[in-house]
Amino acid sequence: MTILLILSIPLLACGLTAILRSRQWMEVIHLASAALSFLSAVLLAGEVLRQGTVSIGNGFLYADQLSALTALLTAFVFLLCAPYAVGYLRREEADQRLAPSSDTHGTDALPKLRMYYTLTPLFVFCMFLVVVANNLGVMWIAVESTTLASIFLVTFYGRPTSLEAAWKYAMIGSVGLSMALFGTVLTYYSARMALGGDSVSALNWSVLVLQAPHFDKGVMRLAFIFILLGFGTKAGMAPMHTWKPDAYSEAPIPIATLMATAVLNCALYALARFHVLTVLCLGPAFASNLLILFGLLSVGVAVPFILVQRSSRRLLAYSSIDNGGIMVLGLGFGGAFGALAMLLHMTYHTVTKPLLFFCVGNAQQHTKSDSLRAAAGGLIHALPITAPMLMLGALAVTGTPPFGLFQSEFMVLRAGFAGPYMGAAVLLVVFLVAIFCGFFHQISQIVLGPPRGVPPEPICLWKTAPVIVLSILVIVSGFWLPAPLYQLVDGAARILAVHP
Amino acid sequence: MHFWQDPQFGNRMITLMAALLLVLQIMMVTQRWLITSIRAFALQSFLLACIATTIAYYNNAPHIYAAAALMLVVKVILLPVHFERLARHIEIHQEIEPLVNAPISVITAGLLTLMAYVVAESFHRPDEPLGPASLGHNTLAVAIAIFLIGFFMMLNRRKALSQVLALLSLENGIFLAAISLTYGMPMIVEVGIFFDVLVGGVVLAILVHQIRDTFDSMDVSRLTRLKG
Numbered sequence: 068m069t070i071l072l073i074l075s076i077p078l079l080a081c082g083l084t085a086i087l088r089s090r091q092w093m094e095v096i097h098l099a100s101a102a103l104s105f106l107s108a109v110l111l112a113g114e115v116l117r118q119g120t121v122s123i124g125n126g127f128l129y130a131d132q133l134s135a136l137t138a139l140l141t142a143f144v145f146l147l148c149a150p151y152a153v154g155y156l157r158r159e160e161a162d163q164r165l166a167p168s169s170d171t172h173g174t175d176a177l178p179k180l181r182m183y184y185t186l187t188p189l190f191v192f193c194m195f196l197v198v199v200a201n202n203l204g205v206m207w208i209a210v211e212s213t214t215l216a217s218i219f220l221v222t223f224y225g226r227p228t229s230l231e232a233a234w235k236y237a238m239i240g241s242v243g244l245s246m247a248l249f250g251t252v253l254t255y256y257s258a259r260m261a262l263g264g265d266s267v268s269a270l271n272w273s274v275l276v277l278q279a280p281h282f283d284k285g286v287m288r289l290a291f292i293f294i295l296l297g298f299g300t301k302a303g304m305a306p307m308h309t310w311k312p313d314a315y316s317e318a319p320i321p322i323a324t325l326m327a328t329a330v331l332n333c334a335l336y337a338l339a340r341f342h343v344l345t346v347l348c349l350g351p352a353f354a355s356n357l358l359i360l361f362g363l364l365s366v367g368v369a370v371p372f373i374l375v376q377r378s379s380r381r382l383l384a385y386s387s388i389d390n391g392g393i394m395v396l397g398l399g400f401g402g403a404f405g406a407l408a409m410l411l412h413m414t415y416h417t418v419t420k421p422l423l424f425f426c427v428g429n430a431q432q433h434t435k436s437d438s439l440r441a442a443a444g445g446l447i448h449a450l451p452i453t454a455p456m457l458m459l460g461a462l463a464v465t466g467t468p469p470f471g472l473f474q475s476e477f478m479v480l481r482a483g484f485a486g487p488y489m490g491a492a493v494l495l496v497v498f499l500v501a502i503f504c505g506f507f508h509q510i511s512q513i514v515l516g517p518p519r520g521v522p523p524e525p526i527c528l529w530k531t532a533p534v535i536v537l538s539i540l541v542i543v544s545g546f547w548l549p550a551p552l553y554q555l556v557d558g559a560a561r562i563l564a565v566h567p
Numbered sequence: 568m569h570f571w572q573d574p575q576f577g578n579r580m581i582t583l584m585a586a587l588l589l590v591l592q593i594m595m596v597t598q599r600w601l602i603t604s605i606r607a608f609a610l611q612s613f614l615l616a617c618i619a620t621t622i623a624y625y626n627n628a629p630h631i632y633a634a635a636a637l638m639l640v641v642k643v644i645l646l647p648v649h650f651e652r653l654a655r656h657i658e659i660h661q662e663i664e665p666l667v668n669a670p671i672s673v674i675t676a677g678l679l680t681l682m683a684y685v686v687a688e689s690f691h692r693p694d695e696p697l698g699p700a701s702l703g704h705n706t707l708a709v710a711i712a713i714f715l716i717g718f719f720m721m722l723n724r725r726k727a728l729s730q731v732l733a734l735l736s737l738e739n740g741i742f743l744a745a746i747s748l749t750y751g752m753p754m755i756v757e758v759g760i761f762f763d764v765l766v767g768g769v770v771l772a773i774l775v776h777q778i779r780d781t782f783d784s785m786d787v788s789r790l791t792r793l794k795g
Contacts, residue, residue, distance in 0.1 A: 202756065204753065208756070211767070242718070253744075
């Protein structure tokens, strides 16, 4: 029942806001749906911890520790984005950025606001569907739907550049996902001999995983290549990452946050599900080599772009390409340790990245510019709360001890050095050091420096409270994870760490 | 026994239609007129629906009839009509300027077809027992060729609408693979996929419209402001 609850809440919120006329009610419903979604994700996680797996509808919807963890992280980001979005959009409205052509603001912004408050829960619904769908075809549909639900959130501001970003996002995303569909078809083909007859349950992951050792090996090999290219595009792995900086810099901040954390997690979740089947069928070496290649490429591509970046949001996008690459490397290095490292990295990244996005959003609304050069430093005088938190987030996301991402990166490296992938692990260390220097240099450039004579901003509670909550969580999670959450991560890692 | 009940006859019909599918795809590569491209795409989808019906008939698989019907409604009627109206509305029925000229495009398409046959050959196991009207590896090779040529077409086009057409024809290749390899995936998946294609097509068409309004052109090579 909890699975149905988690799906129906965002869908209901989407339907309700579509017919409402008042802005206050849209905000109230948005906040309530975020809170209830998080609550039901927690309930689902509790149920999974008690029972192992939860499924309804004859195995149509299915949740194990891996799904529950991903759903929980998605709901967490949604929970924090909702109050931030209220403050962010009110400010955008006051700055006349939602209805630039008219001078009587207030009512004209309503269509844009309704679009945001309607499409965001739909977007979140698609992500929940990705993680609870047992049928791999339905999972593919849900991943594709996240793209469709978010295209018009990327074109939110209607600028020429946002159209360009949305076009790249739509085209690269669709081509990538058509490859993933081809991979899914091939997986089904390779499974068909082992499974015997056709039935609706023949594409269910929980059925396939039992038969995976008997799949056709040649077909599965080709299938995994297509799957990796397809879901890798959605996760923004290099060299299919080019849509990512554009989309992140054009979408509203809360949407960019959801895309950088929750969508990345969902795409990697889909990849990990197929990875389990591939390892069971072909053994770990084939998939690992490919994953390590793409993972290293993603981390490597991020290095030069972070070093010379001019826009703060694109900086964050490359940081998210880099972190996605680290997660894929964790999966590629393999074994129980690699899988655990990947999932811990995913968890810590989901806590840390929203902090950076929110701080950058606050800074951007203050300076009216996304450019790192135009901000010209001194942010710490104008935004006395946001600016130090931005520094904190920068330290955390680049993997500085004692923050969580340091631990998980360290574990990824340990998994790399323990296995036969010494060279890849050494390269990763070099890239990580370079990224640390570049990222920290860029962020300190806007935060530190003499005051620019701009009066400090009045503190907006909607936009500041999520930042404070997140920074507390970033610090606390470096030292302590709640025991049930750790159990969930550990259980999920056991699902991923399979032996043929 | 009538000749149409002979599985061999069905097999030949499917191979023939698959070959026509490939011919249409290569024709779209060289086609410069947008409206003709849209109609070629509709015809290609229609042939695909026919292949699906044939497979459903010879294998007694009723759920493939439903897939064929969906294909007929979405890809033969709804999307082409929508696109044609859009093309007339924004008055770009003149030529599509490809990046690579027609002769080189055709040669590329030929090479891609060759590559598809090489890939498909590796799946061919002659010792495997064949079912009624089982599809030769010909059909798989055609499916992969359509996929690859669609990919090339996307890179080769500058107009937004023709990129969308290339994407949809690329997906035709995937559907051909899906029905020919697996006699249709489980029904729920097919319904979902068609819903997705429909919504995706409409969303992309709206985007095309917005690009036209903003840039006064549908030339996606002008979308080059975001860098780095």
